[in-house]
Amino acid sequence: MEAMRAPSGTHDVLWPDSRRWEHVLARFSAAARIAGFGLAITPLIEDVRLFQRGIGQFSDVVSKEMYELTDRGGRRLALRPEGTAPVVRAFVQHRPALPWKAWYATPAFRYERPQAGRYRQHHQVGVEALGTPDPDLDVEVIALASGFYGELGLHEVELICNSMGCATCRPAYVEALRSYLASRADTLCPEHTTSFQASPLRVLDCKTEACRMATDAAPRLIDHLCQDCSAHFERVCSGLDEQGIAHRIEPRLVRGFDYYTRTTFEFVGLALDSAQNAVGGGGRYDGLVEALGGPPTPGIGFGIGIERLLLACDAEGCFQQDATQADVFVVDLVGGHAARSLVGELRAAGVPTARAYDQRSMKAQLKAADRSGAAIALIVGPQEEAAGAVAIRNLRSPRGSGEQDRVARENVLPAILEMAGTAGIVGLWGTAGVESVGGLDGEGVP
RNA sequence: GUGGCCGUAGCUCAGAUGGUUAGAGCGCCAGGUUGUGGCCCUGGAGGUCGGGGGUUCAAGUCCCCUCGGUCACCCCA
Structure with missing residues (x-):
């Protein structure tokens, strides 16, 4: 009889490894509560349309990585590929008083080829804060994540941020970028020579030498922000400075979900060897609530991947292994x-x-x-x-x-x-x- | 989804060019010490060599397929 094993890309976390998970979870829940976030527990399964409308029908995650199923009643459901859309859906459904601040800890499922730091089931802790466009909230949310890393003893983490603009300024920028890329199409990497038309922003994120060089002089989103977005981003950055939170503005930072507007950020684990070195990321999503059928409501949040966080902690030697089962x-x-x-x-x-x-x-x-x-x-x-x-x-x-x-x-x-x-x-x-x-x-x- | 590398005991690994009953270290169990852990010594259990097929007198070793792992691309946490 062949021994049963966990599905590809999934893992068991057993003692004494699981001690670190308990520690991370305990620290995060404490930090989130201190910052005024309440725990939100939402279903693992959701109507597939939630993710199609939220993350975007044509994003990689939705179009080719979702675990989808049809239940016995014929409902089209999906295992959550990320944490934000379900929590925002819960907000739309229950309409709690604003501002609403929730934290969560959840598995997330994506059908990808597994590798170091990337799994078909991974786990995230994160927060969502809804109800105000105030840049102070952006700063607060970023500070929470940043402080959490520090509490764990993780220091080799770089914060990079960018602004994605809003519905007013982004379309014009995307058009400008597209025509710029069209003029240099023959110098892009093979993959992007044609695909830049459909998703020009992706080219900015491309790591090939060809695209790097081609986009060096490309128009930058932060130079094309409307006045409101520009002022907002400036206040976020100055707020971070004021809090002593080091950050680097990265005009190339493009995140994969359609819902992001204005502030986006990513925490990169510098001690990680793997290509999968983002230990956390998030941003503002001022149009998401509306897209899910709620009233226009701005929001911001982040997710931290526990597996990658732990990988980074290991790389920095944050935990001493000293397991005792009893005293x-x-x-x-x-x-x-x-x-x-x-x-x-x-x-x-x-x-x-x-x-x-x-x-x-x-x-x-x-x-x-x-x-x-x-x-x-x-x-x-x-x-x-x-x-x-x-x-x-x-x-x-x-x-x-x-x-x-x-x-x-x-x-x-x-x-x-x-x-x-x-x-x-x-x-x-x-x-x-x-x-x-x-x-x-x-x-x-x- | 594409490509590279790798699958031998619970773990880490040896097993030249195919050739007897497949080994070691660690771990586990027992004994040495009939009431005392750690160090040491002795013994023991534990393997369909990932699975299937093929070549051969003979396959852990060679070939094909398949499954799994891993790394990179892609994407992201």
């Missing part, structure tokens, strides 16, 4: 009833506690205790049981020293707390909740 390990040589009662008692008191099963030998149980990373072993054999006591052993004491005491059964908890001090595990528990998950507290944050 206390119970070794039972009396048939299991001591383990049952001690484990129950300690866990109820909030102490991460593990034990062995199957009545294995003492050596095997202590070995398991060692591997679990526990700092303390509680040992109950016939002698202890007869004396109504528990042996408490410091698993972190120097090799051979075998530091071990015997305490009365009822004094186990205080004895653990006392030894915890010398074993150097204070604080591993007691700060219950996501922040202490996996003992990652403080790691990676200078």
Whole structure:
């Protein structure tokens, strides 16, 4: 029988790797809440038209990368390829009071050829803020992402931004660019010599030497912005300066979704070797709500790819791998009833506690205790049981020293707390909740 | 969707030009120490050599197909 495996381009995230995910998720949710964003959970499946109308019928993501399905009722559905459209759809459907700020964490599905940093199912955390064109909001949203990277200890990240203009100024610019490209069509790369007609903006983003040179002198969008867009972009940039957020204006930055207007930005992981080095990106989408059937409402948001974020964190060595499954390990040589009662008692008191099963030998149980990373072993054999006591052993004491005491059964908890001090595990528990998950507290944050 | 590289134990990998029962390190299990983890020693379990077909007296090794992984293009997080 062939062993089952996860579909191509999808991955399992298991302990201890998953610790980093818990950490990232906990940090992001905290940062988002502090910034006034509330969690939004929306369905993984949506009407395909949501993405066709939102992202754009002819975008690559919609035209050739969507996971589409027909349900038993004949509805055409799609697995979300990105996070913004569903949240904006929820806004249109429920019309919460403005401004509305939501954060999310979600898988996203795109049928692409997998490679480093690119998967068919990947995961994003992100935010959407709807209801005002105020550039202060742009700054705030960008600052949230930027601060989040910093909190994780990720520093080799470059912020690049651009403005895509609006319905007033962009069409004229696109026309200008198209005719410029037409004049140099023969110097473009093979792929763009004809396709520039349909999507001239894409050529700006082309990495080939030919297109680079050809577009060096091309008209730049930021020079063709209308007065409003220009003023808006200036205020975003000065706002970022004011906050001390380094950024580079990149007139070539073109993002793949049709809904973007005005501010667009991307965070590039400089420590990443892979060609997939965008660790986050987003922008304003002042026409999206309307396109989805809601009232004219401006909005802005970003998404951060967790897999790429983690790749970047690895490249910078943000996390120390130091997994512990428990702080206390119970070794039972009396048939299991001591383990049952001690484990129950300690866990109820909030102490991460593990034990062995199957009545294995003492050596095997202590070995398991060692591997679990526990700092303390509680040992109950016939002698202890007869004396109504528990042996408490410091698993972190120097090799051979075998530091071990015997305490009365009822004094186990205080004895653990006392030894915890010398074993150097204070604080591993007691700060219950996501922040202490996996003992990652403080790691990676200078 | 296009192209390059790679699939041998749970993991990392050896296995010249085809030739006996396919190996190592790590990990796992047990014993050495009948009540004490880490270091050490001994032993053990674990493989349809990704799958299918072909060439051959003989295929992990050569050929074809296929699946999977990986990298790049494309696109994006």
